[in-house]
Amino acid sequence: MQIRLFYPFIKKFGVMAATAIIVILLYQYYGALEYTTKNLSEFFRLTLEHFFLVIVSMATAASIGVSLGIIMTRKGFERFGSAIMAIVNVWQSVPSLGVIALAYAFLPLVGLSGIGVVPALVALFFHAVAPIVRNTVAGIQSVSKDVIEAATGMGMTPNQILFRIEIPNALPVIMGGIRTATAIIVGSAPLACLIGGGGLGFWIFTGIALMDMGIMMAGAVPVALIAMLFDALLARLERIVVSEGIQSGEYQEA
Amino acid sequence: MGIMLSFQEVTKIYPGAEHIKAVDSLSFNLKEGEICTLVGPSGCGKTTAMKMVNRLIPITSGKILIDDQNINRMDTIELRRSIGYVIQNIGLFPNMTIGENIATIPKLKGWDHDRITEKTESLLELINLPPGEFMDRYPKELSGGQQQRIGVARAMAVDPPIMLMDEPFGAIDPINREHLQDEFLKIQEKVKKTIVFVTHDIDEAIKMGDKICLLKDGKLVQFASPEELLTQPVNEFVKDFVGGDRTLKRLNLLKVKAAMSPAPPVVMKDESPEKAKSMLGELKADHLFVVDNENRLMGYVDKEALSKKADEVGDVTRSTDAFLPASSSLKDGLSEIFTHDLGYIIVVDEDKKVLGILTEDGIKEILRK
Numbered sequence: 001m002q003i004r005l006f007y008p009f010i011k012k013f014g015v016m017a018a019t020a021i022i023v024i025l026l027y028q029y030y031g032a033l034e035y036t037t038k039n040l041s042e043f044f045r046l047t048l049e050h051f052f053l054v055i056v057s058m059a060t061a062a063s064i065g066v067s068l069g070i071i072m073t074r075k076g077f078e079r080f081g082s083a084i085m086a087i088v089n090v091w092q093s094v095p096s097l098g099v100i101a102l103a104y105a106f107l108p109l110v111g112l113s114g115i116g117v118v119p120a121l122v123a124l125f126f127h128a129v130a131p132i133v134r135n136t137v138a139g140i141q142s143v144s145k146d147v148i149e150a151a152t153g154m155g156m157t158p159n160q161i162l163f164r165i166e167i168p169n170a171l172p173v174i175m176g177g178i179r180t181a182t183a184i185i186v187g188s189a190p191l192a193c194l195i196g197g198g199g200l201g202f203w204i205f206t207g208i209a210l211m212d213m214g215i216m217m218a219g220a221v222p223v224a225l226i227a228m229l230f231d232a233l234l235a236r237l238e239r240i241v242v243s244e245g246i247q248s249g250e251y252q253e254a
Numbered sequence: 255m256g257i258m259l260s261f262q263e264v265t266k267i268y269p270g271a272e273h274i275k276a277v278d279s280l281s282f283n284l285k286e287g288e289i290c291t292l293v294g295p296s297g298c299g300k301t302t303a304m305k306m307v308n309r310l311i312p313i314t315s316g317k318i319l320i321d322d323q324n325i326n327r328m329d330t331i332e333l334r335r336s337i338g339y340v341i342q343n344i345g346l347f348p349n350m351t352i353g354e355n356i357a358t359i360p361k362l363k364g365w366d367h368d369r370i371t372e373k374t375e376s377l378l379e380l381i382n383l384p385p386g387e388f389m390d391r392y393p394k395e396l397s398g399g400q401q402q403r404i405g406v407a408r409a410m411a412v413d414p415p416i417m418l419m420d421e422p423f424g425a426i427d428p429i430n431r432e433h434l435q436d437e438f439l440k441i442q443e444k445v446k447k448t449i450v451f452v453t454h455d456i457d458e459a460i461k462m463g464d465k466i467c468l469l470k471d472g473k474l475v476q477f478a479s480p481e482e483l484l485t486q487p488v489n490e491f492v493k494d495f496v497g498g499d500r501t502l503k504r505l506n507l508l509k510v511k512a513a514m515s516p517a518p519p520v521v522m523k524d525e526s527p528e529k530a531k532s533m534l535g536e537l538k539a540d541h542l543f544v545v546d547n548e549n550r551l552m553g554y555v556d557k558e559a560l561s562k563k564a565d566e567v568g569d570v571t572r573s574t575d576a577f578l579p580a581s582s583s584l585k586d587g588l589s590e591i592f593t594h595d596l597g598y599i600i601v602v603d604e605d606k607k608v609l610g611i612l613t614e615d616g617i618k619e620i621l622r623k
């Protein structure tokens with residue numbers, strides 16, 4: 001009994017300790033630590049750029065994706081919705097590198113530079129928005145018809161039903177979409193440096209080009225840590241915003 | 255009391271199904287405080303008729319009046335908020351606590367916090383769920399029966415004069431359903447709502463309804479009190495629908511009080527055993543019921559008990575369960591008569607005061623009426 005009580009802590013700290021050990025080993029073994037300390041200011045700049053890329057593309061993808069998803073479930077938009085859904089699904093199957101290449105190739109056609117932070121953000125955004133739209137639609141559609149009927153019959157307006165019933169009950173699914181999107185963004189963000197978007201990808205690709213594992217690890221390890229950090233933050237956020245009444249008892253925190 | 259709800263030649267034809275009238279010029283009036291059960295075979299238009307009242311389904315022709323006002327002239331949201339709505343699958347909001355569920359419409363109406371708390375608590379008490387224990391729990395943590403009671407409480411949150419209930423106990427197992435029905439009737443005695451109650455179960459319709467509205471293919475077949483429906487079915491369809499056991503159903507419906515005869519002599523508990531013995535002799539009976547000073551039933555004495563040495567009858571009284579409340583159904587009464595094999599059973603009020611007796615002949619006589 002006693003041991004079981006501590007199980008979550010053991011699990012949590014176990015994961016943290018294992019991560020720390022792996023990070024230290026990687027850093028030591030390949031000499032990444034040395035490279036990072038030598039280039040500390042560049043490290044901070046690249047990290048900051050990386051966070052910027054992830055956060056900005058994530059925030060836009062989440063707000064636009066959720067809004068689109070909601071609009072697609074409103075009365076009268078269903079047909080329009082399935083069309084968007086089809087596009088979104090095809091779009092999502094394009095690999096990250098392809099999206100970046102497309103941004104590079106097509107943004108100049110609409111008068112924007114194909115190089116720099118903006119095309120990188122646009123590419124990341126487009127790549128991440130699909131699962132958010134899809135999950136928002138699925139989440140809202142999964143709210144029981146009886147619940148909606150009861151709400152309507154009681155005299156709630158469509159807006160009240162949307163904000164008090166549909167969205168809160170769809171939140172676990174919507175948050176799932178946002179977590180998937182974040183994983184995609186964090187995974188693709190290193191590619192941004194290929195079109196001049198900056199970020200830690202720069203060290204990774206430099207390392208590959210120079211065949212220097214130290215430089216590569218100096219970029220790759222923080223990228224992996226950032227991915228874990230975002231997932232943990234979103235898991236925490238999910239616990240806060242999702243009503244206790246619809247949370248599944250056992251929760252996985254990354 | 256005035257007419258609260260009035261259907262006037264109400265017809266519903268669904269778009270895309272023009273060849274059938276889901277509801278076909280339905281007319282009836284419901285007085286304030288009455289429960290009207292809509293009953294009939296599947297697809298006869300019960301749900302459709304009910305949902306036209308709160309305009310979840312638009313009326314094709316005819317009109318529905320609430321308190322003499324045409325519902326089509328009212329604001330939809332206002333109309334719905336003035337009508338309690340309970341559905342078979344309950345539809346509690348899973349993201350809200352029980353308290354929040356009940357408080358939904360009061361909150362939207364802008365009630366202040368204290369008034370909402372007070373109302374929620376009193377409603378939970380009304381449905382016999384202690385507020386302290388249930389207020390902050392979530393729907394998923396409740397049993398089906400408890401959830402259904404919350405559904406009823408939520409529908410009554412803003413004291414709507416009218417309630418619509420679509421098979422509210424349909425998903426509950428038979429034993430709990432009966433319990434919920436009884437409980438609901440008790441609540442109704444206090445709150446006196448005007449209720450449209452949809453069910454496909456004729457027994458439930460008879461039990462719950464002050465009026466029964468029997469539909470077939472969208473048309474009204476008979477609109478009558480349960481007693482009238484059982485004794486004067488207008489045609490073969492009604493007879494069939496009500497079932498061959500009409501008489502037994504009446505037993506269920508009629509109360510013991512209606513068939514009761516005057517009480518036989520009883521003996522007070524502080525009489526002497528000698529007096530009781532002589533009473534037994536006079537009555538040629540083998541036992542006597544004993545009451546206290548306030549005419550409350552205590553038990554019985556027979557020759558054997560009275561032969562023991564005692565100052566008062568009360569000292570040798572044996573307890574008995576051969577009694578039942580006047581509010582019980584005749585069916586229960588008949589069953590008790592057979593169980594106790596006395597040929598009759600004592601009828602008491604809520605305080606166990608003796609009111610009379612129920613005999614087989616008494617039951618036969620009332621059924622003959």
Ligand SMILES: Nc1ncnc2c1ncn2[C@@H]1O[C@H](COP(=O)(O)OP(=O)(O)OP(=O)(O)O)[C@@H](O)[C@H]1O
Nearest residue numbers: 268269271276295296297298299300301302303454
């Ligand atoms: N949305 C709809 N569109 C077309 N026809 C409908 C619609 N809803 C119901 N109907 C039809 O209207 C008739 C009445 O249906 P309704 O749901 O009112 O029956 P009911 O008496 O409640 O039946 P049940 O006991 O099965 O619930 C049926 O013939 C049904 O097929």
Ligand SMILES: [Mg+2]
Nearest residue numbers: 300301302452
């Ligand atoms: Mg129905």
